Amino acid sequence: MRFLVFLLVSSALARDPVRTRKVMVVAQEPIATDVGVEILRKGGNAYDAAVAVGFALAVTYPSAGNIGGGGFALVRTARGESSFLDFREKAPAKATRDMYLDSKGQPTRESVIGWRAAGVPGTVRGLAMLHAKYGKLKWGQLLAPAIRLADRGFEVSYALARGLSSAGAKRMLSGFAESERLYRNGGKLFEAGDRMRLPELARTLKRIARRGPDEFYTGETARILAGEMARNGGLITGEDLRNYRAVERKPLVGNYRGHELIAAPPPSSGGIGMIHMMAMLERLDYAKAGLGSARHAHLLAEVMRRYYADRSFFLGDPDFVKIPLARLLSAEYAASRAGTIEPERATASSALDHGVIPPEESPETTHLSIVDGQGNAVSLTYTLNGGYGCGVTVPRLGFLLNNEMDDFSAKPGTPNMFGAIGGEANAIAPNKRMLSSMTPTIVTRNGKLLMVVGAPGGTRIITGVMQAILHVLDFKLNMQDAIDTPRLHHQWKPDTLYLERGWSPDTVAILERMGHKVQTGIASVANVHGILVEDQWLQGAPDGRTNGKAAGY
Helix, strand or coil: CCCCCCCCHHHHCCCCCEEECCCEEEECCHHHHHHHHHHHHCCCCHHHHHHHHHHHHHHHCCCCCCCCCEEEEEEECCCCCEEEEEECCECCCCCCCCCCECCCCCECHHHCCCHHHCCECCHHHHHHHHHHHHCCCCHHHHHHHHHHHHHHCEECCHHHHHHHCCHHHHHHHCCCHHHHHHHCHHHCCCCCCCEECCHHHHHHHHHHHHHCCHHHHHCHHHHHHHHHHHHCCCCCCHHHHHHCCCEEECCEEEEECCEEEEECCCCECHHHHHHHHHHHHHHHCHHHHCCCCHHHHHHHHHHHHHHHHHHHHHCCCCCCCCCCHHHHCCHHHHHHHHCCCCCCCCCCHHHCCCCCCCCCCCCCEEEEEEECCCCCEEEEEEECCCCCCCCCECCCCCCECCCHHHHCECCCCCECCCCCECCHHHECCCCCECCECCCCEEEEECCEEEEEEECCCCCHHHHHHHHHHHHHHCCCCCHHHHHHCCCEECCCCCCCEEEECCCCHHHHHHHHHCCCCEEEEECCCCCCEEEEEECCEEEEECCCCCCCEEEEC
16 A cells, blocks of 8 residues: 555554454453443343443443543444534533632633542433433443443553653642542552452442432432532532433534534534544545655645644533534535645744634533444543542542533633633533533445544644544545554644644654654554444454453454
């Protein structure tokens, strides 16, 4: 393949995807993948399997799997009907615009670590909505594997042991007694092969299984959570929990070279970003440059730069701010933004602002992709935000809380933990959902399912998912090669072009001569997982940068 000029062709592109005929589950943690297959073998559909995997990840993947966070689920039925379930966390009613600024007006770390960093969790409501609208099996059956894993324990993998012993885990979990006891093994640290049991989480899951999802929001779990919040200076109250609702929204739909992109609407910034950037790329005909070439990287970076400038200005919770979606996604706007790109020269981010839209015409995460034997598909991304959320494990409940309040603009114009610049549209307000980069996506061709894709990875999710899709559509790679191929990322500010390991030194040198400020060798631009439907085979592909697993039958 003449356009593959990456250094790591022999290693990164050596793996085949997992191929099955009937069903496929891809998740970021192998035990949870097996739970999904188990549910499908018992007669469940893709949505049942997604619920079961979501609860299992809350046990086996503590850095991001959760019942104390929130997320999005994009579904497409075998009949071709699509829907988007928004169970993003919300700001507590006591939240205030400047709650994370110090006496000098500068952002503090309270939006990242500790009890005050948590938004009202939405995961249990979201998984319950997915089950109620689309599931087949009983609710309790779907929680049973997670309960079993938490109660009886599971073998700690090398990847989990390494993660729990990392400097990041120590930084987030130290100082919180329950987190240190459960996840840092009382100071001894877990080693691969050890057994991890989470009895408090097992009891919480048993109550939710027995009494239904309302137990989390109005039952014993809610009372304990609200009480611990009050004792520890947190803001979430029993009323916040009682009032939380998941929301069903209409997916965004875009087109790229004869393919339909079914994508996440706001409060996700992912779907609009991906559709808009791909519309610019189609006008620039970037694929002619060849995958891995300097021109290919330059054009990708320039469309990314322009979208992230727009993201910082226009996007927020659609229930609180008016987002000019139709105009941002218009062909006219894509053409105008693409027209500002110089083919041989980088644009300085300091010289670039958000675009002028035409007149009105009318942020550590985990992902799972599932297709069942009937052709139902679900792309589900949920999160605690940073790895291990805010670091707090709720006493007596056994689950970690998110630090999603950092995804608001604590001070518009200043970066959050992922370096993203936010604007007024994403300022903190009571009961508001914070802007997200989660980008669950489904691609169809001629009305038939083609791809189910998504990723964790903060602000890099959008660009990571987009590149995996482009690698299939434009460069005809299989799903595994499309995901394992080195990626890049630019988010306007900081004015840095991030390149994963594997880009040619010659390409890097050319990009620098074009004016790009390049940082090479980063570990990952998101961790993409996906399924490709081709020639009556399902290709399942976990990201080679992770410990994920694809399985089916």
